[in-house]
Amino acid sequence: MNETFKAFDFRTRFGSITFPSPIFTASGCAGSGKELSQFFSLDELGAIVTKSIAVKPRSGRATPRMAETPSGMLNSIGLQGPGIDQFLEIDIPWLISRNVRTIVSISGETVEEYATLARKLRSVSGLSGIEVNISCPNVENRGMVFACDPIASREVIQVVRRNLGNDLPIIAKLSPDVTDLVSIAHGVVDAGANGLALINTLLGMVIDIDARRPKLAGKTGGLSGPAIRPVAVRAIYQVHAALPQIPILGMGGVASGRDALELIFAGASGVSIGTATFGDPGAPLRIKRELEIALKERGFSSFADAVGAAHES
Amino acid sequence: MNETFKAFDFRTRFGSITFPSPIFTASGCAGSGKELSQFFSLDELGAIVTKSIAVKPRSGRATPRMAETPSGMLNSIGLQGPGIDQFLEIDIPWLISRNVRTIVSISGETVEEYATLARKLRSVSGLSGIEVNISCPNVENRGMVFACDPIASREVIQVVRRNLGNDLPIIAKLSPDVTDLVSIAHGVVDAGANGLALINTLLGMVIDIDARRPKLAGKTGGLSGPAIRPVAVRAIYQVHAALPQIPILGMGGVASGRDALELIFAGASGVSIGTATFGDPGAPLRIKRELEIALKERGFSSFADAVGAAHES
Amino acid sequence: MKTINPKAQQRDVEVLSNKKVGAYHHIVLAVGDLAIATRPGNFVAISVGDAMSNTILRRAFAIYRASDRGQYGGTIELVVAPHGLGSRWLCARQIHDRVNIVAPLGTSFGIPTEPVNALLVGGGYGAAPLFGLAEVLKSQGSRVDMILGASVAGKIYAPLEGKRSVNTTTLTTEDGSTGIKGRVTDVMPALIEKHKSEIIYSCGPMAMLNAVNQIAEQFQLMHQCAVEESMACGIGVCMTCVIPLKGDDGLVRMSRSCIDGPVVDGSAVIWGSDRTVPEGTLGK
Amino acid sequence: MKTINPKAQQRDVEVLSNKKVGAYHHIVLAVGDLAIATRPGNFVAISVGDAMSNTILRRAFAIYRASDRGQYGGTIELVVAPHGLGSRWLCARQIHDRVNIVAPLGTSFGIPTEPVNALLVGGGYGAAPLFGLAEVLKSQGSRVDMILGASVAGKIYAPLEGKRSVNTTTLTTEDGSTGIKGRVTDVMPALIEKHKSEIIYSCGPMAMLNAVNQIAEQFQLMHQCAVEESMACGIGVCMTCVIPLKGDDGLVRMSRSCIDGPVVDGSAVIWGSDRTVPEGTLGK
Numbered sequence A, B: 001m002n003e004t005f006k007a008f009d010f011r012t013r014f015g016s017i018t019f020p021s022p023i024f025t026a027s028g029c030a031g032s033g034k035e036l037s038q039f040f041s042l043d044e045l046g047a048i049v050t051k052s053i054a055v056k057p058r059s060g061r062a063t064p065r066m067a068e069t070p071s072g073m074l075n076s077i078g079l080q081g082p083g084i085d086q087f088l089e090i091d092i093p094w095l096i097s098r099n100v101r102t103i104v105s106i107s108g109e110t111v112e113e114y115a116t117l118a119r120k121l122r123s124v125s126g127l128s129g130i131e132v133n134i135s136c137p138n139v140e141n142r143g144m145v146f147a148c149d150p151i152a153s154r155e156v157i158q159v160v161r162r163n164l165g166n167d168l169p170i171i172a173k174l175s176p177d178v179t180d181l182v183s184i185a186h187g188v189v190d191a192g193a194n195g196l197a198l199i200n201t202l203l204g205m206v207i208d209i210d211a212r213r214p215k216l217a218g219k220t221g222g223l224s225g226p227a228i229r230p231v232a233v234r235a236i237y238q239v240h241a242a243l244p245q246i247p248i249l250g251m252g253g254v255a256s257g258r259d260a261l262e263l264i265f266a267g268a269s270g271v272s273i274g275t276a277t278f279g280d281p282g283a284p285l286r287i288k289r290e291l292e293i294a295l296k297e298r299g300f301s302s303f304a305d306a307v308g309a310a311h312e313s
Numbered sequence C, D: 001m002k003t004i005n006p007k008a009q010q011r012d013v014e015v016l017s018n019k020k021v022g023a024y025h026h027i028v029l030a031v032g033d034l035a036i037a038t039r040p041g042n043f044v045a046i047s048v049g050d051a052m053s054n055t056i057l058r059r060a061f062a063i064y065r066a067s068d069r070g071q072y073g074g075t076i077e078l079v080v081a082p083h084g085l086g087s088r089w090l091c092a093r094q095i096h097d098r099v100n101i102v103a104p105l106g107t108s109f110g111i112p113t114e115p116v117n118a119l120l121v122g123g124g125y126g127a128a129p130l131f132g133l134a135e136v137l138k139s140q141g142s143r144v145d146m147i148l149g150a151s152v153a154g155k156i157y158a159p160l161e162g163k164r165s166v167n168t169t170t171l172t173t174e175d176g177s178t179g180i181k182g183r184v185t186d187v188m189p190a191l192i193e194k195h196k197s198e199i200i201y202s203c204g205p206m207a208m209l210n211a212v213n214q215i216a217e218q219f220q221l222m223h224q225c226a227v228e229e230s231m232a233c234g235i236g237v238c239m240t241c242v243i244p245l246k247g248d249d250g251l252v253r254m255s256r257s258c259i260d261g262p263v264v265d266g267s268a269v270i271w272g273s274d275r276t277v278p279e280g281t282l283g284k
């Protein structure tokens, strides 16, 4: 068969699951999937990563919830969502019935809540993985974010693994706002994570100089978008160097195929598109196509060969 | 006297020293001062903060040392400098003889080096303060950055205070790349710091997707510029809330008077201009003027009233 | 598979005209068949800047009028206030420049099945979508009275051709520089009584909508208003644009104003919940 | 107080002309009296983009020619390759647009006090500053031979008017599309012998400068070259643009190419130290 016409081998693996494309959505940036389906076919993607879901319904924070910043934005949604029961009743069936590969992101305020979420997801068929968002305040520990505490991070992943069973891959999503990211990564991998999602947003603030107060009602917010890409690349590079066997789902400011390639060369086995979708609803699909071109131009015949390529020299 | 013609009271204090203006240069972004003196008169500023100086001459890192990033840049200079002796012989006399208020930034690889630097500076007359850059790798502790280690940070400030005497203000410059910035701030203040400089650069990386390797010869670099301003504002706000008596020298992506005001409302008693000077050699003076207008427009009659104003509501 | 944003498309479109009108710019875009799908109250999300821009989010603008006939095919028209960087960039576009849009987005004003006496209340550029609404109401036999208010005369948007479909227009300015000195709500009660208004449509700043809603409640009138919250995506995926809305089930939810709005039922809004989540909101 | 950047000024200046020439743009800026202060080898640092741009650093360009006479007062001319976002933005400027510059910056080519036989070697847009240099050398009585090389014909910059001051011009391209097939260094030895060259001036990619320097050493000729390192500030305050240079005291220092360069003595450069600090550098 003529090389030129051979489909590019875009496959990538997290745990036991093989995804046909390495481009994913980022949690909290693709709604329930439905909203984007007007703009492109969701099954073109590796998977939709759903907005982090909690045990109970959550109203989220008051508005204003967003502020644009130079080449980035702050958000303070506060994990608004319908709670796991309604989510499993409405959102998941819609995705599964349309053959959209789905990774469910979960968030808890206690270790026990993560256990509950994992138990409820264990029996759901058709899922492709669980992303564990541990960048949530731990109400049992002075609201300290789980992902900033090596022991709590580990504990969360352990109970999720125990309650979920061994079938579905667990991807632990880490925060870059820590002194020693690599040791947190080691901890969650030891605890049973099959992959790591890097990075969640950076904690930031914008002040409204006319109102003389923080612009966001929640005061601080998460910084995302191209502004943080260098931090994402660094985080992925460091963690891939330390744990080369563990697949990384990279994210942080990817707005083009070239940006995605930067994360992949740093060590990402998949790339999630977040904030870019707000500026361009078709971004995930566009980036997938641009990535394919960028890889072919550089002589790659399969995606897997590109992962971590910047570590070789 | 007519209010309109009264000079704006721009004074600000760090420790025992009063500065006539709250706009400073950022360490490593104003050369030795001479380079900028072609573009504006240095005594218009609160002070020049010199590039961090080490005990011995340092070649710094190989090139490429910089990469532009969205609304920011990475640098990996590696603290290049002539060493304290030549610095005290050439750079300092030039500044002092021209009545330029000068804050000397120091950096060491061991606690003992900080002690040496402080001893050498003790006898230099005409200085306005010492900024202690503790975002340097500690060679005695696996290269872990001092500012990321609460105990090492404290120790450094203690020995600097002990060796410097009590006359000059000590401003401890902290890194945002830590899990708990407030506790590090508490530690260095307990150890004798009169002020805090927030923030140093964030650790980042850019990959050259054509060469398939990190763009910078030193692989990682420090992220600065408007991209990081939300992180700076957050850091300043958090630390000012915890330590309202301690003056903060704020920095991170300030490119206009409005940006400076954001940091001031968050709690900065002074603002250093770094990366903005690369794009506009006259930036420090321009920002000072814009800040004056922005403060007057908002009805402030003195700078001090504006510090921390975003905490009031 | 398409139950949300069903008619929205992303397109590069040409600027056909850009004229300064008072404090605003009246901008016409050649959008082809998107015009047919557009209803009064819908909005458009526009990319601002170029490949080098640090502004990564779209800006939302109400669609002033949509027309599917005419020399250039389908067009939509906007009334834009040069506010910050992005809107000023848009106001600086010249004829033949291209801009990237996503449209039509959001809910539209509900049109009664029978002719009614409608009172349309607009503040500042918020007047814009009311003219398209007036045309539809008029063509369906309704009486249309309009109140347009602003701080100063230059900020009232009241084009001559817009008045074709309006029975009466009342202007208010806070400084009295044109029309009646005062706010739109100062003149509402008398006009409601005079014209026997049965439904109120409003668009403008949130504080004005709140005040308009109080009058609507007082007179027990239906009130549809187009709200304005900061929007990062405009298409329902980011959850930044929420407002507290009471649902048919009586529960208050933080609802997306880009999907469940911008046009909402005034009586469903929990007003005055600035920077707070109202007590009783689901999941608070 | 002003011992560094003594002649540099920051100014908003007008674009007088912008023409595509082969692979490059020839751009003329009205800089007023800055032209008088400009010497061959100096460069200009230009802001790219507008208030919304995410590119925060200036771009450096060699000054091709400076002229203080003429219809528009002082002008400087540039030869710009559309490379990335910033240079493409510059190449897209139109007549009457304004750009913000800082100039003149850096060292200039040393001019011998006596007439000499000079060989000028340029690669790609690196040819640009050599034409201004040729004029000065010629007017001072020197013989000027020039070699211009590039990968392909379109990347050779060799304007007719530039040749006025040149005795001979030799072109090389790697693909043979014009002139001699090969590199500038392939033809250098024969030309040095033929024209009895006494000094070499060069400007182009670092690898070319290195190869030129080897030939200069072989023939024991003076060699002045204009280097190119990534520059964040262009005025000496950031330390990003360093190259290892041996000083008069024999010590190698990482020296700023924006202040101690871009024109440096080829024999002072520690060549081939890509991505490393050479052994023996002060403070390594």
Ligand SMILES: Cc1cc2nc3c(=O)[nH]c(=O)nc-3n(C[C@H](O)[C@H](O)[C@H](O)COP(=O)(O)OP(=O)(O)OC[C@H]3O[C@@H](n4cnc5c(N)ncnc54)[C@H](O)[C@@H]3O)c2cc1C
Binding pocket: A067, A068, C043, C057, C058, C059, C060, C061, C062, C063, C078, C079, C080, C081, C082, C083, C084, C085, C086, C087, C088, C125, C126, C128, C227, C228, C229, C230, C231, C232, C262
């Ligand atoms: C549904 C809807 C309809 C609108 N219709 C119009 C209209 O017809 N005419 C008009 O002139 N303006 C309208 N606006 C407001 C318009 O979106 C803002 O003026 C514009 O986004 C400001 O962008 P900027 O870059 O100029 O300002 P900046 O202040 O620099 O914007 C910074 C960020 O804040 C957001 N933002 C700032 N102000 C507003 C605002 N008032 N509402 C929502 N987001 C804001 C921007 O979108 C951007 O993300 C509408 C807004 C919404 C939500």
Ligand SMILES: Cc1cc2nc3c(=O)[nH]c(=O)nc-3n(C[C@H](O)[C@H](O)[C@H](O)COP(=O)(O)OP(=O)(O)OC[C@H]3O[C@@H](n4cnc5c(N)ncnc54)[C@H](O)[C@@H]3O)c2cc1C
Binding pocket: B067, B068, D043, D057, D058, D059, D060, D061, D062, D063, D078, D079, D080, D081, D082, D083, D084, D085, D086, D087, D088, D125, D126, D128, D227, D228, D229, D230, D231, D232, D262
């Ligand atoms: C002293 C000097 C003289 C120069 N003279 C010319 C000239 O006469 N004509 C010309 O076309 N180009 C010249 N260059 C190169 C020119 O500066 C770069 O092509 C330009 O900076 C690229 O910017 P960009 O935004 O298009 O590319 P990008 O790749 O987007 O730039 C990203 C960043 O890298 C820097 N950068 C990228 N390439 C280079 C490079 N080759 N050298 C230095 N910095 C770079 C940019 O300044 C910017 O900060 C010169 C460079 C220097 C240092």
Ligand SMILES: Cc1cc2nc3c(=O)[nH]c(=O)nc-3n(C[C@H](O)[C@H](O)[C@H](O)COP(=O)(O)O)c2cc1C
Binding pocket: A026, A027, A028, A029, A051, A052, A075, A077, A079, A105, A133, A173, A199, A200, A201, A222, A223, A224, A225, A226, A228, A251, A252, A253, A254, A272, A273, A274, A275, A276, C238, C239
């Ligand atoms: C509006 C918004 C909401 C988000 N919600 C979540 C969330 O619910 N769970 C989560 O793990 N990450 C959440 N994130 C973080 C993103 O998934 C992603 O990690 C981050 O934004 C960096 O990627 P980006 O720069 O491509 O957006 C959210 C980000 C944004 C901007």
Ligand SMILES: Cc1cc2nc3c(=O)[nH]c(=O)nc-3n(C[C@H](O)[C@H](O)[C@H](O)COP(=O)(O)O)c2cc1C
Binding pocket: B026, B027, B028, B029, B051, B052, B075, B077, B079, B105, B133, B173, B199, B200, B201, B222, B223, B224, B225, B226, B228, B251, B252, B253, B254, B272, B273, B274, B275, B276, D238, D239
């Ligand atoms: C090129 C460069 C060199 C720097 N060198 C130093 C240094 O020597 N010591 C130090 O404490 N900070 C150094 N910094 C950090 C700045 O002082 C400042 O904290 C940081 O850049 C954030 O401010 P900005 O965004 O205004 O640049 C350097 C920054 C840059 C960009």
Ligand code: FES
Binding pocket: C230, C231, C232, C233, C234, C235, C236, C237, C238, C239, C240, C241, C242, C256, C257, C258, C259
């Ligand atoms: S603007 Fe994103 S959900 Fe409404």
Ligand code: FES
Binding pocket: D230, D231, D232, D233, D234, D235, D236, D237, D238, D239, D240, D241, D242, D256, D257, D258, D259
């Ligand atoms: S470019 Fe900044 S020192 Fe040379």
